[in-house]
Amino acid sequence: NAGVTQTPKFQVLKTGQSMTLQCAQDMNHNSMYWYRQDPGMGLRLIYYSASEGTTDKGEVPNGYNVSRLNKREFSLRLESAAPSQTSVYFCASSDTRSPNYGYTFGSGTRLTVV
Amino acid sequence: LAKTTQPISMDSYEGQEVNITCSHNNIATNDYITWYQQFPSQGPRFIIQGYKTKVTNEVASLFIPADRKSSTLSLPRVSLSDTAVYYCLVGTEGSSNTGKLIFGQGTTLQVKP
Numbered sequence: 115n116a117g118v119t120q121t122p123k124f125q126v127l128k129t130g131q132s133m134t135l136q137c138a139q140d141m142n143h144n145s146m147y148w149y150r151q152d153p154g155m156g157l158r159l160i161y162y163s164a165s166e167g168t169t170d171k172g173e174v175p176n177g178y179n180v181s182r183l184n185k186r187e188f189s190l191r192l193e194s195a196a197p198s199q200t201s202v203y204f205c206a207s208s209d210t211r212s213p214n215y216g217y218t219f220g221s222g223t224r225l226t227v228v
Numbered sequence: 229l230a231k232t233t234q235p236i237s238m239d240s241y242e243g244q245e246v247n248i249t250c251s252h253n254n255i256a257t258n259d260y261i262t263w264y265q266q267f268p269s270q271g272p273r274f275i276i277q278g279y280k281t282k283v284t285n286e287v288a289s290l291f292i293p294a295d296r297k298s299s300t301l302s303l304p305r306v307s308l309s310d311t312a313v314y315y316c317l318v319g320t321e322g323s324s325n326t327g328k329l330i331f332g333q334g335t336t337l338q339v340k341p
Contacts, residue, residue: 156315159330173330204272206271219272221271222269222270
């Protein structure tokens with residue numbers, strides 16, 4: 115099925131541990147994004163990638179790194195997890211070359227840092 | 229990027245029409261207006277997008293006045309399953325654009341029986 119796939123769906127980390135959230139899309143979209151959503155809040159942009167090989171910071175990049183491995187994959191890494199990074203993480207993609215575009219979101223990764 | 233303002237919450241009853249208005253006073257000439265719907269524990273889902281006047285699809289209608297400083301999402305005859313958070317966003321399309329959209333807090337719509 116076409117769409118955005120995120121792994122894992124759930125993860126519990128201890129403070130200071132590291133992990134990588136994976137995201138892949140099969141729609142040939144050029145742009146990909148990582149958002150976080152805290153309880154009762156809207157989504158906040160962490161990092162985005164307008165095309166393969168490029169990445170840029172969003173609203174809340176501190177504590178995260180990203181890699182646009184190829185056109186399909188965009189990973190988010192937490193080098194040293196902190197309780198403040200407990201959140202639901204969403205990956206999205208879009209084709210900004212189209213006259214009208216919308217985002218397609220993954221189902222999210224629920225991360226708890228204890 | 230244009231900032232948007234929308235009500236934090238709205239209540240409605242099944243079968244009613246719901247209109248959610250979004251203010252975007254600083255919208256740029258090339259900006260499109262897009263609405264997303266988010267159910268609990270799911271990622272947002274694209275509903276509708278428009279540039280000016282009226283756009284209608286199988287889910288909703290989007291009304292945009294001539295000055296484009298606001299827009300109204302209209303949901304006809306809502307059901308309990310329309311209970312969700314609705315986000316209004318503005319952004320610029322085009323090959324040179326990153327497509328970076330900023331989400332606000334959205335409007336939580338509660339549909340009651």
